[in-house]
Amino acid sequence: MKLTVGVLALLSALSVVSADNWAVLVAGSYSWSNYRHQAGVCHAYQVLHDHGIPDDHIVVMMYDDLADNTKNPTPGIVINEPDGPNVYEGIVKDYTGADVTPEVFFSVLKGEEAAVAGIGSGKVIKSGPEDYVFINMVDHGNTGFFSFPHSHLYADDLFQVIKDMHSNNQYKEMVMYMESCESGSMYDGIYPDNIGFYVTTSADPTESSYACYFDDLRDTYIGDRFGCCWMENSDTSDLTTLTLGEQYQIIKECNLKSHSPWYGQPSMLDEVVGTFMGMGKKPNSFRQWHSKDDAVPSEDVPVAILRNKMNKANGEEKIALQAELNTLLKKREFVQEITKNIATLVTGDQELAEHYMANPKRKVNDWTCYKRAVDAFNDKCFQFGENPFAMKMTPTLLNLCENNFSADNIVRRIEEVCNFGSVTGFE
Structure with missing residues (x-):
């Protein structure tokens, strides 16, 4: 049919x-x-x-x-x-x-x-x-x-x-x-x-x-x-x-x-x-x-928020906000210092560590090393969800990996340096 x-x-x-x-x-x-x-x-x-x-x-x-x-x-x-x-x-x-x-x-x-x-x-x-x-x-x-x-x-x-x-x-x-x-x-x-x-x-x-x-x-x-x-x-x-x-x-x-x-x-x-x-x-x-x-810039938001609030404040409130900003900036310096200490221990050379921090890598080839290093930095040093600024340090870790420093070495140094327990507020 x-x-x-x-x-x-x-x-x-x-x-x-x-x-x-x-x-x-x-x-x-x-x-x-x-x-x-x-x-x-x-x-x-x-x-x-x-x-x-x-x-x-x-x-x-x-x-x-x-x-x-x-x-x-x-x-x-x-x-x-x-x-x-x-x-x-x-x-x-x-x-x-x-x-x-x-x-x-x-x-x-x-x-x-x-x-x-x-x-x-x-x-x-x-x-x-x-x-x-x-x-x-x-x-x-x-x-x-x-x-x-x-x-x-x-x-x-x-x-x-x-x-x-x-x-x-x-x-x-x-x-x-x-x-x-x-x-x-x-x-x-x-x-x-x-x-x-x-x-x-x-x-x-x-x-x-x-x-x-x-x-x-x-x-x-x-x-x-x-x-x-x-x-x-x-x-x-x-x-x-x-x-x-x-x-x-x-x-x-x-x-x-x-x-x-x-x-x-x-x-x-x-x-x-x-x-x-x-x-x-x-x-x-x-x-x-x-x-x-x-x-x-996204990483500057916490600083910009405090400065905007200071612009509206007067007297003791403004003094308190300035103190809060100073503390935040000192905390960020601490994050950078910790990162430099880790890189110095890994490389055995402070000048080289500073060079790696100033000239970060941006292309991942060794994913295994990089992921282990970032995970350790997040878990042992600064939880990224509570300390977003710490993410800015991860390209230094990538630099170490891409310059043939082993993940075992990097993780070991992270554990040695980050012995201060869980911290927050390092935005």
């Missing part, structure tokens, strides 16, 4: 696999001084939600200590731009507090429900060969790693997960926007241009990321320059016509304090942004564009 043209068309339509959008949004920090990171992820959620991506296709990982923070003058409200809307309203919170880890993040990406059973919402992305995945990661970082609240994620491990997802047909194309210092080092020279992957970062492999929008009411920076650039553009543009390449140029021109590189598959620059962030919302052409000229 011959099939009619109509039946053939119906069968053909049924055989086509529909494409879905999936998204994972991660803020890796906590504390009021890092307000901007979680505020950015909340804003990213609103962008995706407003453009039609359903909540069951969005996974949000954030510590969630802002809305009800004792320092929050507007309880329940989180903003990401001056006088901006409450980006915390309606937010999906799948993994919070201690559940925000690299291991959970990887399980979410790979769709491993069993691995996150009993943790947070247990939600994972279930992307397939025709699906589009968008990932936004916001926090501190340094050469070859991105920080989480109590641990960190390495570039080689992230690449392995993305490569495995590609091999297992778990996405058609994937876009990632990463905000952190030295974030370009997470991708530079690592990703091929043929696995349907595109990423742009807030900084190149050697640069700091920048905070912006100091809020006098909240006494903290509420935005990151790179993140605010792409999200405010997404809020005010037609994502059904704006391409990734066009948005990249807008980000590059907006994020003037650092250089935002891109990596991955060049052909994806011609894809429209809505393919990954959703096609459902018309642009808000009346939204105000705010100056970001108050931007400061």
Whole structure:
């Protein structure tokens, strides 16, 4: 029996696999001084939600200590731009507090429900060969790693997960926007241009990321320059016509304090942004564009917060803030001195140690040595989640590894020098 043209068309339509959008949004920090990171992820959620991506296709990982923070003058409200809307309203919170880890993040990406059973919402992305995945990661970082609240994620491990997802047909194309210092080092020279992957970062492999929008009411920076650039553009543009390449140029021109590189598959620059962030919302052409000229390097945020508070203070309050700033700066000198002591013991040469500190390596070749050294420095000296400034010392450790000093030697010296117990507040 011959099939009619109509039946053939119906069968053909049924055989086509529909494409879905999936998204994972991660803020890796906590504390009021890092307000901007979680505020950015909340804003990213609103962008995706407003453009039609359903909540069951969005996974949000954030510590969630802002809305009800004792320092929050507007309880329940989180903003990401001056006088901006409450980006915390309606937010999906799948993994919070201690559940925000690299291991959970990887399980979410790979769709491993069993691995996150009993943790947070247990939600994972279930992307397939025709699906589009968008990932936004916001926090501190340094050469070859991105920080989480109590641990960190390495570039080689992230690449392995993305490569495995590609091999297992778990996405058609994937876009990632990463905000952190030295974030370009997470991708530079690592990703091929043929696995349907595109990423742009807030900084190149050697640069700091920048905070912006100091809020006098909240006494903290509420935005990151790179993140605010792409999200405010997404809020005010037609994502059904704006391409990734066009948005990249807008980000590059907006994020003037650092250089935002891109990596991955060049052909994806011609894809429209809505393919990954959703096609459902018309642009808000009346939204105000705010100056970001108050931007400061991410590592200088704690210092800048104190100085901004001092500018408003008088009398004893100002004296107390100056003392707090002096203590913070002395703590940073201590971090640098500890690092120099470690490098001196490893090399047996203080002049060489100082040279390695002044001329840090930025390209990881010996991942085994570097990861052991960074892990030891984090575990024995300064927990990065509580002492972000200490991350600035890790390129010195990389220099030791890349100059053929053994991981055993480096770890042993770290354990010898860092015998002062757990410390905090070395921001």
